[in-house]
Amino acid sequence: MKILPDTSFFLSLLTFGVEEYFVISPSFTRLAADVEIQFCPPDKLKPKPAVKDLVFGKTFTEHMLEIQWVDGEGWHKPQISPFHNLSMHPAAKSLHYSVQFEGMKAYRGVDGKIRLFRPDENMKRMNRTAERASLPTFDGEELIELIKKLIRIDQEWVPHSESSSLYVRPTLISNEDALKVEQPSKALLFVILSPTGPYFSTGFNAVSLLADPQYVRSWPGGCGHTKMGANYGPTLMIQKEAMKKGLQQVLWLYGPDHRLTEVGAMNIMIVLKKKNGGIELVTPPLDGLILPGVTRLSILEIVRSWPEYEVTERDITMAEVVEASKEDRLLEIFGAGTAVVVCPVGEIHYMDKVIKVPTMQQEKPLYKKVYNAILDIQYGRNQHPWAVPID
Amino acid sequence: MKILPDTSFFLSLLTFGVEEYFVISPSFTRLAADVEIQFCPPDKLKPKPAVKDLVFGKTFTEHMLEIQWVDGEGWHKPQISPFHNLSMHPAAKSLHYSVQFEGMKAYRGVDGKIRLFRPDENMKRMNRTAERASLPTFDGEELIELIKKLIRIDQEWVPHSESSSLYVRPTLISNEDALKVEQPSKALLFVILSPTGPYFSTGFNAVSLLADPQYVRSWPGGCGHTKMGANYGPTLMIQKEAMKKGLQQVLWLYGPDHRLTEVGAMNIMIVLKKKNGGIELVTPPLDGLILPGVTRLSILEIVRSWPEYEVTERDITMAEVVEASKEDRLLEIFGAGTAVVVCPVGEIHYMDKVIKVPTMQQEKPLYKKVYNAILDIQYGRNQHPWAVPID
Numbered sequence: 194m195k196i197l198p199d200t201s202f203f204l205s206l207l208t209f210g211v212e213e214y215f216v217i218s219p220s221f222t223r224l225a226a227d228v229e230i231q232f233c234p235p236d237k238l239k240p241k242p243a244v245k246d247l248v249f250g251k252t253f254t255e256h257m258l259e260i261q262w263v264d265g266e267g268w269h270k271p272q273i274s275p276f277h278n279l280s281m282h283p284a285a286k287s288l289h290y291s292v293q294f295e296g297m298k299a300y301r302g303v304d305g306k307i308r309l310f311r312p313d314e315n316m317k318r319m320n321r322t323a324e325r326a327s328l329p330t331f332d333g334e335e336l337i338e339l340i341k342k343l344i345r346i347d348q349e350w351v352p353h354s355e356s357s358s359l360y361v362r363p364t365l366i367s368n369e370d371a372l373k374v375e376q377p378s379k380a381l382l383f384v385i386l387s388p389t390g391p392y393f394s395t396g397f398n399a400v401s402l403l404a405d406p407q408y409v410r411s412w413p414g415g416c417g418h419t420k421m422g423a424n425y426g427p428t429l430m431i432q433k434e435a436m437k438k439g440l441q442q443v444l445w446l447y448g449p450d451h452r453l454t455e456v457g458a459m460n461i462m463i464v465l466k467k468k469n470g471g472i473e474l475v476t477p478p479l480d481g482l483i484l485p486g487v488t489r490l491s492i493l494e495i496v497r498s499w500p501e502y503e504v505t506e507r508d509i510t511m512a513e514v515v516e517a518s519k520e521d522r523l524l525e526i527f528g529a530g531t532a533v534v535v536c537p538v539g540e541i542h543y544m545d546k547v548i549k550v551p552t553m554q555q556e557k558p559l560y561k562k563v564y565n566a567i568l569d570i571q572y573g574r575n576q577h578p579w580a581v582p583i584d
Numbered sequence: 585m586k587i588l589p590d591t592s593f594f595l596s597l598l599t600f601g602v603e604e605y606f607v608i609s610p611s612f613t614r615l616a617a618d619v620e621i622q623f624c625p626p627d628k629l630k631p632k633p634a635v636k637d638l639v640f641g642k643t644f645t646e647h648m649l650e651i652q653w654v655d656g657e658g659w660h661k662p663q664i665s666p667f668h669n670l671s672m673h674p675a676a677k678s679l680h681y682s683v684q685f686e687g688m689k690a691y692r693g694v695d696g697k698i699r700l701f702r703p704d705e706n707m708k709r710m711n712r713t714a715e716r717a718s719l720p721t722f723d724g725e726e727l728i729e730l731i732k733k734l735i736r737i738d739q740e741w742v743p744h745s746e747s748s749s750l751y752v753r754p755t756l757i758s759n760e761d762a763l764k765v766e767q768p769s770k771a772l773l774f775v776i777l778s779p780t781g782p783y784f785s786t787g788f789n790a791v792s793l794l795a796d797p798q799y800v801r802s803w804p805g806g807c808g809h810t811k812m813g814a815n816y817g818p819t820l821m822i823q824k825e826a827m828k829k830g831l832q833q834v835l836w837l838y839g840p841d842h843r844l845t846e847v848g849a850m851n852i853m854i855v856l857k858k859k860n861g862g863i864e865l866v867t868p869p870l871d872g873l874i875l876p877g878v879t880r881l882s883i884l885e886i887v888r889s890w891p892e893y894e895v896t897e898r899d900i901t902m903a904e905v906v907e908a909s910k911e912d913r914l915l916e917i918f919g920a921g922t923a924v925v926v927c928p929v930g931e932i933h934y935m936d937k938v939i940k941v942p943t944m945q946q947e948k949p950l951y952k953k954v955y956n957a958i959l960d961i962q963y964g965r966n967q968h969p970w971a972v973p974i975d
Contacts, residue, residue, distance in 0.1 A: 250762050253675065278673055279673075279674055279679075280669040280671060281669055281670045281671075281672045282670075283644075283648060283669070283755070283774055284641065284776060284778075288678060288683060288757055289683060289685050289755060292678075292680060292683075292813075294680050325821055326821070327820035362675070362680075362763060364674070364679060364680060370642075372641025372642075372751070372753060373641045373642075374819070374820070374823075375823065387675075408805050409805030413800065414798055416818045421817060422680055422813070422817070423813070423818050425765050426718075426813070427716070427814050429717070429767055430715070430716055430718045433767055
């Protein structure tokens with residue numbers, strides 16, 4: 194892992210071959226190789242829960258990864274050690290201001306191999322977010338190596354199931370013990386692992402959405418395109434509003450024309466029959482309001498290879514959705530994200546209207562086709578460069 | 585401290601005399617009285633640093649206050665104990681998503697008494713923020729009592745200086761060990777104390793501001809009117825941009841007409857000579873984009889009592905500031921907040937223009953008059969109901 198105090202500067206170096214630079218500080222060049230590992234004693238190993246009992250983000254494995262960063266010193270040696278509480282100074286900056294995280298998964302394939310799905314994309318996004326959050330950036334390839342080491346140690350926690358997986362949560366916080374709202378001079382990167390069961394154990398269920406234009410998730414000039422905690426904490430209250438109305442998720446709108454932006458903590462995908470008869474998959478463009486989801490990217494790349502669909506990244510307003518619905522041209526809406534892959538939408542509650550979305554009524558719905566295509570890659574049924582084996 | 589699972593419901597009860605309700609759960613009615621105190625052993629007491637050596641938010645006192653909340657159980661017994669690190673599960677929600685905090689101060693007056701400044705206003709705002717952050721609300725009066733107890737124990741940490749003070753940081757986090765983005769079922773309220781030196785030990789210094797409309801702090805439908813960490817973390821990068829240009833703070837603009845909203849983490853005050861000759865103090869209205877600062881409120885109330893000024897809460901755009909500057913009608917701009925009381929502005933760097941603000945050139949500037957009026961109250965030179973003695 195290399196210290197990158199100013200990413201833009203170093204990115205420019207990287208294009209010209211940066212190796213010379215790092216000869217000056219060789220201690221940063223082989224961080225993954227420098228990892229110190231302390232194993233959990235055998236008598237402390239925990240029984241692995243049954244897949245059916247797994248609740249998202251509640252169960253954790255036996256080991257965790259930590260890497261401390263200190264301004265002027267850079268990244269310290271990575272430590273893999275038995276899972277433990279963090280000892281946090283109460284003034285730790287991230288208990289007051291800024292945090293960021295990533296979400297990715299490891300899958301046990303049909304061949305028994307464990308694979309990560311496009312981890313390079315998560316690393317790119319995590320570094321972009323670190324920069325926006327004023328936290329230190331790092332070498333993503335090194336962190337992938339460290340995550341692989343951690344998963345290898347806890348490999349028995351990767352469920353033996355083709356619908357379950359091991360959720361990987363890299364997190365970057367500042368543990369500097371100073372209250373002033375300013376650049377953190379200390380940061381801690383840690384990675385924890387949580388086995389997670391199938392979202393759709395009894396088949397897909399369509400969710401109902403609350404679309405209330407008075408609540409706005411993200412705005413131009415903000416940080417809605419990053420995976421900062423700042424984008425998630427403020428959504429909890431609106432999620433509660435939706436649940437009070439018996440709905441499951443929030444459909445986030447933006448602007449006077451009520452553009453669709455995201456759904457819950459997922460990207461949104463809309464399948465329309467075009468007026469000329471073709472079928473269009475629409476998703477909002479990466480204009481700064483939208484999280485650049487790895488599942489979103491993968492769906493776009495996969496569907497673009499299927500000639501029967503036109504794929505467009507463009508703004509889509511509630512007026513267009515309402516019109517398409519009236520003209521029976523609204524075919525499907527689904528969320529897309531790492532946790533669920535896809536999540537079909539059944540209805541939208543918007544300004545005293547209920548828009549029925551016939552996602553579940555399609556004979557050969559797109560959401561199922563992309564779900565199967567992605568799972569085939571994740572679980573090794575389709576050997577594909579996006580699925581990176583752990584060993 | 586009372587459990588208030590749904591504030592709006594309980595607020596409606598409160599107007600009709602809520603005491604009957606709380607008879608049902610008497611364990612919540614006397615939380616401040618129930619505090620458990622564990623004193624720091626005498627040999628662990630630390631020497632108090634010299635006021636001149638104090639850096640904001642770096643030095644902490646010997647004790648801290650903690651109150652755990654658990655969904656269904658409510659607020660547990662408060663604990664005051666020697667200052668210690670928090671043992672945080674790595675999945676603690678607030679290390680990933682949502683945090684909130686408050687900032688207030690205790691002052692040692694000219695009569696030796698220690699006073700808090702309008703703590704009821706901080707408690708109101710903290711409860712409003714808790715609700716927006718989906719964290720539990722509480723009885724503000726009880727928390728004030730607990731904070732008084734804590735300060736009494738650490739009273740020797742309140743600087744013996746009329747320009748220094750003890751910064752009080754109540755913080756509300758979720759320490760629930762679950763990663764799902766949903767209502768937290770556990771929360772921890774803690775209070776830490778940090779003695780802080782004078783901001784203007786060598787007299788006032790005017791700051792220079794970066795006003796770059798491409799960065800937006802807060803937006804309608806968001807949470808910019810609350811004291812959530814989500815409003816602060818994303819500002820660090822822009823603050824760094826300002827400092828790279830040799831400027832000290834960010835002037836936050838909003839909208840196509842570049843309305844002034846806040847400065848750094850302070851409210852903004854603009855003093856204009858009106859076209860008809862009168863003097864107007866302008867500050868942006870509490871429209872959801874603006875933090876309702878206690879210092880802001882106090883300045884408005886004080887200056888409204890001075891007949892020579894017209895006080896207006898209204899939108900003010902950069903175009904109006906530029907025009908007033910050209911016509912020599914821009915008299916002063918200053919920030920207002922708990923940390924500094926007031927912070928005079930000397931210039932604004934805006935779209936390749938530098939607008940000079942003659943704040944420091946006024947003969948009898950308003951910022952100094954309000955500074956003195958507020959310090960007179962905080963340090964007990966003017967006996968005033970806003971200053972609440974600790975005992």
